[in-house]
Amino acid sequence: MRLLLLVALVMSVPCFAQNPFVTSIYTADPSAHVWADGRLYVYPSHDIDPARGCDLMDRYHVYSTDDMVNWRDEGEILNASQVSWGRKEGGFMWAPDCAYKNGTYYFYYPHPSETKWNNSWKIGVATSKKPASDFTPGGYIEGLKGNSMIDPCVFMDTDGTAYLYYGGGSNVEGGKLKDNMVEVEASTMQKMEGLVDFHEAAWVFKRNGIYYFTYADNNPKQNQLRYATSKSPLGPWEYKGVFLGITGCDTNHGSVVEYKGNWYMFYHNQSISNTGKGNLRSICVDLLSFNDDGTIQLVKQTKTGPPPVKGKPGKLIDPAGKKYEAASGAVGGSASVAENATASAGKYVTGLNSQGSTLTFSKVDGGKKGGRATIHVYYAAPVYAKLKLQVNDTDYSFINTLSSGGAIAFTGHTAITVRLKPGKDNVILLAGGNGEVNVDHIQVSPLD
Numbered sequence: 001m002r003l004l005l006l007v008a009l010v011m012s013v014p015c016f017a018q019n020p021f022v023t024s025i026y027t028a029d030p031s032a033h034v035w036a037d038g039r040l041y042v043y044p045s046h047d048i049d050p051a052r053g054c055d056l057m058d059r060y061h062v063y064s065t066d067d068m069v070n071w072r073d074e075g076e077i078l079n080a081s082q083v084s085w086g087r088k089e090g091g092f093m094w095a096p097d098c099a100y101k102n103g104t105y106y107f108y109y110p111h112p113s114e115t116k117w118n119n120s121w122k123i124g125v126a127t128s129k130k131p132a133s134d135f136t137p138g139g140y141i142e143g144l145k146g147n148s149m150i151d152p153c154v155f156m157d158t159d160g161t162a163y164l165y166y167g168g169g170s171n172v173e174g175g176k177l178k179d180n181m182v183e184v185e186a187s188t189m190q191k192m193e194g195l196v197d198f199h200e201a202a203w204v205f206k207r208n209g210i211y212y213f214t215y216a217d218n219n220p221k222q223n224q225l226r227y228a229t230s231k232s233p234l235g236p237w238e239y240k241g242v243f244l245g246i247t248g249c250d251t252n253h254g255s256v257v258e259y260k261g262n263w264y265m266f267y268h269n270q271s272i273s274n275t276g277k278g279n280l281r282s283i284c285v286d287l288l289s290f291n292d293d294g295t296i297q298l299v300k301q302t303k304t305g306p307p308p309v310k311g312k313p314g315k316l317i318d319p320a321g322k323k324y325e326a327a328s329g330a331v332g333g334s335a336s337v338a339e340n341a342t343a344s345a346g347k348y349v350t351g352l353n354s355q356g357s358t359l360t361f362s363k364v365d366g367g368k369k370g371g372r373a374t375i376h377v378y379y380a381a382p383v384y385a386k387l388k389l390q391v392n393d394t395d396y397s398f399i400n401t402l403s404s405g406g407a408i409a410f411t412g413h414t415a416i417t418v419r420l421k422p423g424k425d426n427v428i429l430l431a432g433g434n435g436e437v438n439v440d441h442i443q444v445s446p447l448d
């Protein structure tokens, strides 16, 4: 009886995610969609650490969930180095979006084609048969404006017509996409009328027959999100007000989506980096509520995030995969500690706070085919620190290790999806020198 009571109590305690919900790397500009497989996918941009303004943002990772609590890093889907028409210096892979039509996923991203980046923005389109992998970088949408025109949003109406919106500075346009999803119907492209103080970050969604246009404003120092509504997808729009206040970050950018009976607001803040500058941002999600007349209530920004969706336990699921102990190595793999880091009594590795310290896992199994694998790092850290990650020859920049509450509190977990070679010859290197973090083990979970 007592046991039953305890189980009932545990079941009734709401379990929440956390905000930001991606903590391992810096991400911004989340565009959320629900696809036919029943999962919710988020397509953000990636702030590379160390930041150089928004210049170095040169790649995109995708995240997905089926319960709003457990998030999967689907890995990198596109890198500036793959964009043949892009500026030769790379970088500037800004706020993207994704759409689906007739078996193909279309990934839209703003990227300049010239060194003089702000005059040469294009809206690139990459395609795939899958929502979050195997994208082929294609060309860009011809005939659009280049000057400061960024942040594509593609809205698919209930009648199957796709609309493209894009804009920056104080200009924003929208119009129809042709059936091929990579060309616009030029005659339909028009300025969006009726918006007050538009800056960037266009997003369109529909609810109960009303079209909503959300966007970032020019509020000094920290932008807010505003919205307007219309009976038509191309306006004119009736301005309604601010619905997401400042987030602690100079930019603001969000998306709205309905999933399993709730409406959600995705946005970014910079509560992890706390740089005071907008360049190391982190994506968050909270519930979005509407009034009876269809107006949107001011979003309550929380640290807990939303509860799990109905019917899901909301328990953080332990990933499957092969474990590699930091201090002693594992069957089929080995870990070695280089200068300045030490294996502590065969249990975990300390000393990764020292400059030049590294922890290397070699003979990591990439499976028969290789491909995407999530590296889970289990650690203890008294305060925020970070580790530089290199996998074989690829530099994945920094992964964050947030405070776990102490130097031997091994409840810390951070994860990132990378690509491994086939076979047991992969090398994963964690380099220290950026704060105190002690590593217990890693776990490598293949995704493909």
Ligand code: FUB
Residues within 6 Å of the ligand: 028, 029, 045, 054, 094, 095, 150, 151, 200, 201, 251, 252, 253
């Ligand atoms: O992330 C780069 C740019 O910052 C985006 O394209 C804008 O919307 C702003 O968030």
